[in-house]
Amino acid sequence: NAGVMQNPRHLVRRRGQEARLRCSPMKGHSHVYWYRQLPEEGLKFMVYLQKENIIDESGMPKERFSAEFPKEGPSILRIQQVVRGDSAAYFCASSINSGSNEQYFGPGTRLTVT
């Protein structure tokens, strides 16, 4: 049973480019959560999505960041016009139940902005 998959594992972007991070939840899970880990910090909640719905985006920066979880395909975290401060590890988690703290995490995507 495959776990949570994230790709790419490492992503390098120049300032001003767009970054797209993908997350495929565990089989049977329809709830996805994104967290960001800045250097020397703990993981911080960004957004909670169900299929085709954003449930809670209270942790998302107001500009340049967006997330979606379409009916088909992976969840996407999109960062437009990246800046050096966006360099971080981005983790995706999924759960089988609605709004659950029993979350299964992927290996993360390390984004580096040059």
Place this chain on the structure above:
Amino acid sequence: AQSVTQLGSHVSVSEGALVLLRCNYSSSVPPYLFWYVQYPNQGLQLLLKYTSAATLVKGINGFEAEFKKSETSFHLTKPSAHMSDAAEYFCAVSEGVGGSNYKLTFGKGTLLTVNP
């Protein structure tokens, strides 16, 4: 608002020695508490969780943690360290029943090294 403090960003023990990783939390509501482990290049794996039942929680790989409300602590212990325990450990808190209990708040992590 909730927060988690992990004392010691790096803990080093000898194989066979006691492992003690410290975690203190603050929460305005009764919390749920978690310990996760992350091995290199892998995702976070749940070790154990406290959800207001028994205060002493047993997890995988011989780890356990005790919830102490008076001390607002949830320290992780293992009686005898094994080389395979070397990893980074994260303590996390969420709101309990009701509210946004899916929103985990993490500490900065403690890197555990085990010396032969």
